[in-house]
Amino acid sequence: MVRKNIIISSLLLGLVSASPLHQKRQDLPFDSYDESIAAGADSTDSPPVGDAVPQVVETFNADAVAAEVVEAVVDTTPAEAQAAADAPPEVISVNLLKRDDPATGCITRTFNGPAVREPDTPEAFTSNPAFASAANDAIKAANVPAGYAAVPNFVNLQAVAQDKSYITYVSSRLGSYDVKQCAAICDSTAGCTSFNIYYERVPLEISKKTQVPDASLGCPGLADAASATLIKCAFYGMPLVATSAKQVYQFQGKAFKVVYAGSTAFTKSTGPTVDGFQGPVTFGNAAINAPAPVIDNGYLRTQTFGTNVPFAPELCAASCNAQTEYNAKHNVNKGQACVFFNAYIIYKNNKDGVFTCAYYGIPYGTSYAKNKGQKDNSGNVWTIGSSYGYYLPGNYVAKN
Template sequence: MVRKNIILSSLLLGLVSASPLHQKRQDLPIDSYDESVAAGADSTDSPPVGDAVPQIVESFDADAVVADITAAIVDTPPAEAQASTDAPPEVITVNLKRSTNVARADAPATSCISRTYNGPQVAFPDTPEAFTGFAGFSAAAIDATKAANVPSGYAVVPNFVDLKVLGQDKSYITYTSSKLTGYDTKKCAAICDTTAGCTSFNIYYERVPLEISKATQVPDAALGCPGNADAASATLIKCAFYGMPLVASSAKSPAYQFQGKAFKVVYAGSTAFTKSAGPSVDGFQGPITFGKAAINAPAPVIDHGFLRSQTFGTNVPFAPELCAASCKAQTEYNALHNTNKGQACVFFNAYIMYKNGKDGVFTCAYYGVPYGVSYAKNTGQKDNSGNVWTIDSSFGYYLPGNFVSK
């Protein structure tokens, strides 16, 4: 069962009089961004070294989150003296705290073993430098990005090809090594497709110590496998899975780590792939691709169907089904309280918002009027502190009968 923590802004669903929304364009919900980043701050952002025992496997239960989102909207009383022409509700920030399902290890052993590995050995010489410079790793990574080899439904992440660092993102879900027998991007894509919330993956080679404790899968000096600097290595091929689309700035992990006394763990051939289209959502038409732009409703936006915006914690995957549930709940709320002129939510724009190109936050904007691609004009903005806010992976979803393509 997924554990959740929902953080609501002040004056949740209460309306603010004399809102600037009556006078200006539809700005991005940048005021809630830092809160969303903080909400996912304690989440793991990259896979562990080696094969961790026990292995932590994250799970995403959309239904459990939907229930909390719906309750937060429908059960919230309106502000006093609220009029149907008042401004839209303030932003709601939802933080998903995913549970961990622990895969138990075998009973503790008291000896060292040679680990199971699935990658080619680089033994002449067996050094970190030889590993990161091995031409075979680069060749495999580059070959995987050729059009014929890219998994169906995925795209290569620009500038995230054949690197020596890994992806880091708070939407990290889990990883696999044991399910791979080679540098197999199509196998990784198939696993991503069956993993709840998965949107992208990072495949790479990892240099790890060959001799490890059977119980813990890491070096143990007391058992005679200390992990010295000159210890023999093994190669793991891994795929790490993420709930948000990886981008070039996601490649920011340390270039190396140490295990045991002084064994240097390094990486090679690190390449990322992300889904090339937005997921479909039950009960909604679309998605229509808006690319790197969000909808910018005409001003004053309150009179042109804009209802509200919503941001999610950085550990929440790109999951438009959450927005669909929130959209439906907003319709119920508006009808019950005559909020936003009683408008039904008929369209939402799901996208990712970045601050200075980093830490993407899943965001949704809701509307009582459907808008097509010709209104996707908000490619970002700059605040008074000099921060640059940009958009990516923007898609539109429509209730049947409200579909607009232009």
Template structure:
């Protein structure tokens, strides 16, 4: 009898232990690392228009045909007024920015100019946002570039209002940039500078760790950045047919087997080429349910979606599907290593189906 009790206890422990939802390395190891974004200097504004409905439809079609890596870049288009485009060519005059030009007109003077630091330190945190960092000398290469605009003044509220009007905008970066007054080239290798006040929009969070663009040389002219502030929206767009999201931060769900000893994990997808959008994972969940119903398999009732980074660079939006909702306490997975690469989780959310969250029942 004692042996039976011990065996039963061991079995119970086995059923309660997690079944790790390890990253699908065959899927993610081949995902290309996005190139760093270059903010254009020959226009005062560029907005990337994102069509969430088009992207979700593309995801559903892809899942129904068995795809797991899904590029949604066709759902984004660049929009800029042709009247704002300025000619680029050797020594072509560039429009003047709205910020002050320090004296002497050097990169080092720009970086130490106290007015830039004062403006960044005094900037208000807009309603509905959290400040991610303050007064850095670098701009972001975050996830899901959605364009930029040059502002007339260092105004975090104005920048936030523009972000709020852009589909998919989750965060923005506000900073001063030292730019050339002429396009550097032969005969004007190091022209005088102008100061642009840039408001850059992103489809994922800006952080101090992805604020890694400290500038560049254009011929002999040095572009540098000062007074860089980052702000992240406190909410994300809801997903139709699903509950309000639970936020897990830098961890993902690592679910155990269910009450019948069965795995509830239904597979993973990864989306690239657009902003973070929970409705993409919702679309994948619905499409997976349609596929599974035909095979008399469990349907999708819960998903966990997050930004996946390789070696601290965001490479895509990862999406794990489940047949049952799991509590926040199961959000314990932080990432893994593969082939010398380190994969990490951030900006992680969980959504349950509104109609049926998937409660396990004993037969």
């Protein structure tokens, strides 16, 4: 499957003063969230089984995406902004995964994990004590990578992460169940915020062309076919949570069962710094809730991004600066400059996080981080995670 990386910008410019709802309170961006999810519906959300069709990932270029965000803000006229709620969101292509075309043939795969042979069954694989021991050792304080934290309730599972922010994975580069090596790769991968390390049971014999069993090439993938163990690290642009783990069994060839063990997730424990802004100030699982009426208390607008755009507050910073230019040029939002933004992830019914930014002409601190979620008229529960505040110099507020 080709991964489509998109950015959705829900431009609410001018709508603050036009909407009575926004005058009363600051709501979460329900509509633009749903647009983000719909636009990313066909995105890849987890690594392929085995090494099926190797992947090459083009680097996420935050500067290029930020330029698109700025252009979308600055070039939007007030008249167009007033109608933005009825217009389709802007979708900007960012990058694609490319796949190669290897030669044909049937081969014995290479693998980097210990074989489970006596018995060689899915049940023996998932209950292997060595896999559980490696996973549980990885979350001990001395072994957790610097700058990361183990995801609560996502330790030593038989399930793997599925999230639309999936970037890529590595296997052959790993010589063992090494979380520090995975963290180093994540740190060097643009847009990476979290990773999932795990053992995967795969068939030993595969097609050279497709990297999966192929009966026509003499490797049918029967139920009792010999297995191999891959150690994998999959990387994601959004913080993983416990509900990201999905226990999905797969079959390859005629009947070979692929299963997982020792699956553990880690996410970065602090928000990234942003050039030109102070912070991040941690707001945890709450977003800023400006006093009502919000139009008189600095709230400018809210912006959501595509489901597989990474958690990248530098995009918010670019949009915040563009908002200042726009407001001054068009005398929108009383001409206020954007001096503070709240970057966070919004979840619908505890899944499918969407990167979101809210912009303000007045700085707010942790005492205003009160919006831990809302329930809409359809009964959906909306919650917040990984919430951070960023301030233009001279506007830093810790607690006000």
